[in-house]
Amino acid sequence: MKFFYIIAVSLLFYAGCSSKPDIYYETPRELVDEVSKIKFIQIYSPYLKNITFFIDPGHGGEDRKNKGSKGLAIEADVNLRVGLALRSFIELSGAKVIMSRDKDTTIALKDRSLLANNSGADIFISIHSNAPGQEGDNSTNFTSTYYHATESDYEYEPMERDLAKYIQRDLSYAMRNSGGPGSFDGTYSDYHIYPKQGFSVLRLTTIPSVLIEAGFHTSSWEEPRLASEDFNRVEAWGIFKGLCRYFKAGIPKITFTDQTTKGKKQLVTYSIFDSVSIDLKSIKVFVDSTETSEYTFNEKEKSITIELPKFINEEKSIRIIAANKNGNFSFPFTDIVTDKLPR
Numbered sequence: 001m002k003f004f005y006i007i008a009v010s011l012l013f014y015a016g017c018s019s020k021p022d023i024y025y026e027t028p029r030e031l032v033d034e035v036s037k038i039k040f041i042q043i044y045s046p047y048l049k050n051i052t053f054f055i056d057p058g059h060g061g062e063d064r065k066n067k068g069s070k071g072l073a074i075e076a077d078v079n080l081r082v083g084l085a086l087r088s089f090i091e092l093s094g095a096k097v098i099m100s101r102d103k104d105t106t107i108a109l110k111d112r113s114l115l116a117n118n119s120g121a122d123i124f125i126s127i128h129s130n131a132p133g134q135e136g137d138n139s140t141n142f143t144s145t146y147y148h149a150t151e152s153d154y155e156y157e158p159m160e161r162d163l164a165k166y167i168q169r170d171l172s173y174a175m176r177n178s179g180g181p182g183s184f185d186g187t188y189s190d191y192h193i194y195p196k197q198g199f200s201v202l203r204l205t206t207i208p209s210v211l212i213e214a215g216f217h218t219s220s221w222e223e224p225r226l227a228s229e230d231f232n233r234v235e236a237w238g239i240f241k242g243l244c245r246y247f248k249a250g251i252p253k254i255t256f257t258d259q260t261t262k263g264k265k266q267l268v269t270y271s272i273f274d275s276v277s278i279d280l281k282s283i284k285v286f287v288d289s290t291e292t293s294e295y296t297f298n299e300k301e302k303s304i305t306i307e308l309p310k311f312i313n314e315e316k317s318i319r320i321i322a323a324n325k326n327g328n329f330s331f332p333f334t335d336i337v338t339d340k341l342p343r
């Protein structure tokens with residue numbers, strides 16, 4: 001009897017020392033069971049279902065060199081697992097997903113942007129894990145989300161920062177990671193890494209885009225977590241939750257409504273609508289890349305009328321930016337105006 005007891009205890013001990021390393025994470029309460037998950041997705045489905053997402057799991061194919069020192073987490077594979085899990089959550093909401101890759105294939109950086117630009121998708125999300133600048137550093141670990149350019153640049157789109165903030169908040173919470181030392185909330189301009197250029201994948205992608213560096217595969221704490229498919233699902237859920245909350249907060253919709261002639265001037269009107277109303281102070285209007293104050297906002301009509309000086313046989317490019325009272329900015333809006341009427 002005693003002999004069997006010793007064998008049983010040894011077996012238990014052996015099972016406890018299996019080759020799987022101990023990893024720590026908390027499963028989000030919505031992922032504990034299928035009913036809670038579906039319930040959550042149903043609540044947010046009305047805000048997501050008309051959106052098309054382009055998911056870009058970084059690296060893959062011939063590009064598989066980024067990995068942790070234990071060889072457990074290969075970045076290309078981690079990104080793909082997170083991307084596929086994110087796709088499954090998004091698709092359950094009724095929204096559409098297009099992927100740059102859904103298997104271990106080689107795709108050049110510029111092709112990822114090209115695919116996204118021609119896909120008809122609304123937003124682009126590139127998924128990566130991180131590595132520190134210093135070789136041999138196995139302790140640095142944080143979660144960060146990048147948007148392109150900085151506020152003083154014409155190509156900066158404030159909505160990309162909104163999107164980054166929402167993703168970052170829920171992803172870093174799901175992973176229980178901080179946002180790193182270089183930013184208050186863990187969102188960063190890509191100029192932080194490549195000054196005045198940013199990441200090529202964000203610079204070349206013309207649809208709104210963000211890039212996630214979920215955690216450091218080089219961190220001895222993070223590597224085994226990133227290597228776990230269950231944990232990758234938790235990461236994907238964090239990103240998904242951020243997307244849900246972002247779209248629920250609303251996005252101002254700008255559309256052309258009218259153009260008329262007043263004396264020698266052209267009056268162009270656009271409606272700016274949001275269910276939670278527009279923050280008047282947020283409105284910015286550019287004519288040919290130069291900011292102008294020659295416009296009026298009609299509170300009742302929720303419209304903006306821009307006064308353009310006389311121009312003949314010319315094109316004027318109009319750009320409008322506006323945020324709603326939840327602080328969410330409009331998607332990129334530009335329009336080309338000529339003096340040929342009616343439009």
Ligand SMILES: [Zn+2]
Nearest residue numbers: 058075128129
């Ligand atoms: Zn990467």
